[in-house]
Amino acid sequence: MEQAAIRPLKRRAKWNRTEFWMLLPSVIVLAAITIFPFFFMIYASFMDYRLDMDHPRFAGLENWQNTLTDETFWQSWGRTVVYAGGGLILQLLLGTGIALLLYHIPKFRNLFSTLVMLPVFVAPIVTGLLWRFLLDPTYGFYHWIVRQLGFDVQILGDPNFAMLAVIFMDVWEWTPLVTLIVLAGLQTVPEEPLEAADVDGANAWQKIFLVMLPMIRRMIVVALLIRSMDILRYVDTIVITTEGGPADATKTIGYYLMQVAFRFQDIGSAAAVGLTMLVVSTLMGRFFIKVLKAEEA
Template sequence: MQINAEKSWSKNTDHHVKKKRRKFSTEFWMLIPSMVLLAIISIFPFLYLIYASFMDFTISFQRPEFIGLGNWIYVLSDSLFWSSWGRTILYVGVGLGLQLLIGVGMALAIYHLPKGKNIVVTLWMIPVFVAPVVAGLLGRYLLNSTYGLYDWFFSLLGMETQILGDTMTSMPAIILMDVWEWTPLITLIVLAGLNSLSSEPLEAADVDGANYLQKLTYVILPLIAKTIVVALLVRSMDILRFVDKIKIATEGGPADSTKVAGYYLMEVAFKFQDFGAGSVLGITMLIVTIFLGQFFVKFMMDKQ
């Protein structure tokens, strides 16, 4: 009797495994077309980017010529390349820092509101729905030295300045434009993490007599640390690629003070038509983006 029961259990298990395998196989074959399409969309441009980095496209009306590491040597020895990355580090570091502080602070404030959360979130999210080009135009008009609102305000205070025309103030202005537009996105992501928190740890902290600062430091922030990292990951990918506001507001000036790596890539590839050097710049940006992504993912895994 026991042997028959074991045989029956074995047959049922084998049937379940085969059924599961068939189900997996069906899902796999259904995913094949989309996987192939995604591979074509992503892998082919990447391979062509590598190919173009070894070719010379600057000779008009002729086929590109193979020049080996010529483009790499030219780009890596160019002082503009390194200075653009220096400005990029400043732009990304300060921009992400401000967005993180303001975004998390606003998310905590909204989370603790007794009423009207939906209205506040809706109003706070309005800048995200503004196109980056439009955000650049708004910044350019508001900071214009002739008819800009902020320039008029500074003139009332007895300050005569050209914010976008000064090498000392142009980069901070671009950073604040990006902070204005994208901080609400970090707020939304962090607020979603706060709303998913369990009430038990907070209740336990209340029972232990912890004040709000202690609960924030030792309970809330550690619990939403992975959510904050996800928000930073999303924004770090975007802030390296988007140069719309810089193009509209300053065009990389004055005196290259706002020419970050992304804008320098666009200028080399499309303004100077040097697709070989532009491909090298694109690969370097891709490498930096991958390292950033790996850093954030490793941080998330360590937290887990």
């Protein structure tokens, strides 16, 4: 980190101008498509703004007041916490477990990790479609298995199980990413502390929990942050499987925003909701950068 800061200084006279001009187009394009819309959204959140209106009317704090006093808004955030929290915990536990498994497996580690990785490439919309097929009450394979085990529930049609189902879709698709990040971390654990633990008579579990996992703590935090930002980003699986239902059981904040904006066409309130989402994701992004920088140092 220190080095990186000093080295370019030396060459500043020679290099800086070229680099400035190389970066500039990206900054201009990115600003045009992100900063401008961002300010536009702030503006919209103070306007009485509907999709069919040409000239929105100033509404003061009305949208904010309506949004922040709307029970559905808070419930949607609450469900988001359940969805993200449940998904992240499962992904972290399973992902770390599978990474440890891959680390200890004597042969074919590369082949296995490649195969395990495949769900990551599946488009989220296809993941949703696929799980809808597997959970279908008349011809779904997973539903059939559940029924063989003695439970007869319509998984996606039951408010209690629908949330669990969409969580599992996310877990299925993204656990492999956690696995691969953690595995990459495990592979950097040096030999010496492990040998020292051997000499001290530690068993395999002690080595895992007392030596390896503490050493790759940062990697685990990185995996957690990447996943938490992405879990907020996507609503595709919910759109194609439950549409926020049944009885709003899977209506997360992202889905709620889409509904307020494009079904109820209340742009002003939707903008307020969107800004609350941006605040949360920005805070997480800041934390992510901090962790990364700490790692480089």
